[in-house]
Amino acid sequence: MIKKKKNPNAVALGRLGGKVSGPLRTVEELSAMGRKGSESRWKDHEYSKKYNSEYQRLRRERLKREKEEREQ
Numbered sequence: 001m002i003k004k005k006k007n008p009n010a011v012a013l014g015r016l017g018g019k020v021s022g023p024l025r026t027v028e029e030l031s032a033m034g035r036k037g038s039e040s041r042w043k044d045h046e047y048s049k050k051y052n053s054e055y056q057r058l059r060r061e062r063l064k065r066e067k068e069e070r071e072q
Contacts, residue, residue, distance in 0.1 A: 039053050
C-alpha cells in the first residue's frame with residue numbers, strides 16, 4: 001500500500017484549530033459531537049435498526065435513575 005504524503009500546510013491548520021478550539025469545548029459538547037458522528041456512521045448498519053439512538057437514550061436515562069436511587 002502506498003502512503004500519501006500529507007500536505008504540511010493542512011496539517012498545520014488542523015493542529016492550530018485543535019489547539020484553539022479543543023479547550024473551549026465542554027464535556028457535553030464533545031459528547032454531542034461524538035454521538036452525532038457515531039449515529040451518522042451507523043445509521044445504515046443492521047445493528048442500528050435494532051439499537052437505535054432512541055433506545056439508547058431511554059436506556060441511558062433508566063441507568064441514570066437507577067444510579068441515583070442507589071446513591072440515596
